[in-house]
Amino acid sequence: xxxxxxxxxxxxxxxxxxxxxxxxxxxxxxxxxxxxxxxxxxxxxxxxxxxxxxxxxxxxxxxxxxxxxxxxxxxxxxx
Amino acid sequence: xxxxxxxxxxxxxxxxxxxxxxxxxxxxxxxxxxxxxxxxxxxxxxxxxxxxxxxxxxxxxxxxxxxxxxxxxxxxxxxxxxxxxxxxxxxxxxxxxxxxxxxxxxxxxxxxxxxxxxxxxxxxxxxxxxxxxxxxxxxxxxxxxxxxxxxxxxxxxxxxxxxxxxxxxxxxxxxxxxxxxxxxxxxxxxxxxxxxxxxxxxxxxxxxxxxxxxxxxxxxxxxxxxxxx
Numbered sequence: 124x125x126x127x128x129x130x131x132x133x134x135x136x137x138x139x140x141x142x143x144x145x146x147x148x149x150x151x152x153x154x155x156x157x158x159x160x161x162x163x164x165x166x167x168x169x170x171x172x173x174x175x176x177x178x179x180x181x182x183x184x185x186x187x188x189x190x191x192x193x194x195x196x197x198x199x200x201x202x
Numbered sequence: 203x204x205x206x207x208x209x210x211x212x213x214x215x216x217x218x219x220x221x222x223x224x225x226x227x228x229x230x231x232x233x234x235x236x237x238x239x240x241x242x243x244x245x246x247x248x249x250x251x252x253x254x255x256x257x258x259x260x261x262x263x264x265x266x267x268x269x270x271x272x273x274x275x276x277x278x279x280x281x282x283x284x285x286x287x288x289x290x291x292x293x294x295x296x297x298x299x300x301x302x303x304x305x306x307x308x309x310x311x312x313x314x315x316x317x318x319x320x321x322x323x324x325x326x327x328x329x330x331x332x333x334x335x336x337x338x339x340x341x342x343x344x345x346x347x348x349x350x351x352x353x354x355x356x357x358x359x360x361x362x363x364x365x366x367x368x369x370x371x372x373x374x375x376x377x378x379x380x381x382x383x384x385x386x387x388x389x390x391x392x393x394x395x396x397x398x399x400x401x402x403x404x405x406x407x408x409x410x411x412x413x414x415x416x417x418x419x420x421x422x423x424x425x426x427x428x429x430x431x
Contacts, residue, residue, distance in 0.1 A: 136350060137384075139310050188267060191260055191296065193303045194350055 131162035215251035249290030262292030291401035302351035308384025327429035
């Protein structure tokens with residue numbers, strides 16, 4: 124079973140890297156890029172075939188290690 | 203004063219910390235490897251600067267989950283003094299001993315320069331040799347020192363007087379140009395509620411000898427020596 128985790132900064136947290144990317148996009152002529160926020164994707168391969176159990180387990184991984192919930196949100200996709 | 207310095211793969215200020223502690227305490231610190239699960243009996247544990255585990259995932263995140271950190275957390279909860287500098291501060295927030303988080307510098311640039319700090323509380327074991335009215339001068343060298351906390355947490359830190367140091371100018375004034383990384387409220391270091399854990403981005407161990415930049419950092423180690431010996 125595979126899972127994909129998206130980790131992004133919380134909306135209230137400033138994202139200077141996203142801002143720098145937006146500035147670079149605007150510099151390339153993509154004036155329509157009004158705001159950019161960046162994050163990371165973590166792909167996991169999991170033992171077992173119970174999707175609900177996998178989601179619970181990956182949720183625990185996010186809380187404990189994969190995300191810092193003070194500054195980051197996470198979203199889990201079971202693939 | 204008996205001390206220990208935690209060494210992670212990627213620590214690079216562990217030897218400087220070792221020298222500062224040795225010079226002030228007159229005793230050789232224990233250098234404790236991250237994979238160890240036994241902590242010697244010591245009065246102070248120092249978590250040094252560097253790039254533990256290559257800053258993988260987030261700065262300090264992997265180190266915070268290493269075997270020795272379980273021991274550090276247990277000792278801190280029993281009242282042992284714990285000092286985290288730079289990457290050590292990041293580790294202390296990641297393992298939950300200190301509130302908040304250290305984010306990428308607002309400038310996105312690695313900042314390596316001397317800064318001035320206000321001493322917000324000179325009644326703790328870490329700071330009683332400092333004066334509240336005289337800024338101290340030490341170095342910062344980091345890419346992720348931008349202190350962030352949610353509003354409620356920030357209010358609690360401020361309300362409980364947990365701010366240890368703030369970035370200021372040479373006159374001790376809190377001005378934006380003195381803040382090297384965009385930290386909220388110019389916070390450079392914080393205590394836990396019990397004041398036995400201190401995390402700070404600037405490096406006191408780099409200013410523990412006049413030959414290498416001054417003595418303002420040495421006073422922190424001498425405070426510990428006075429409080430813990």
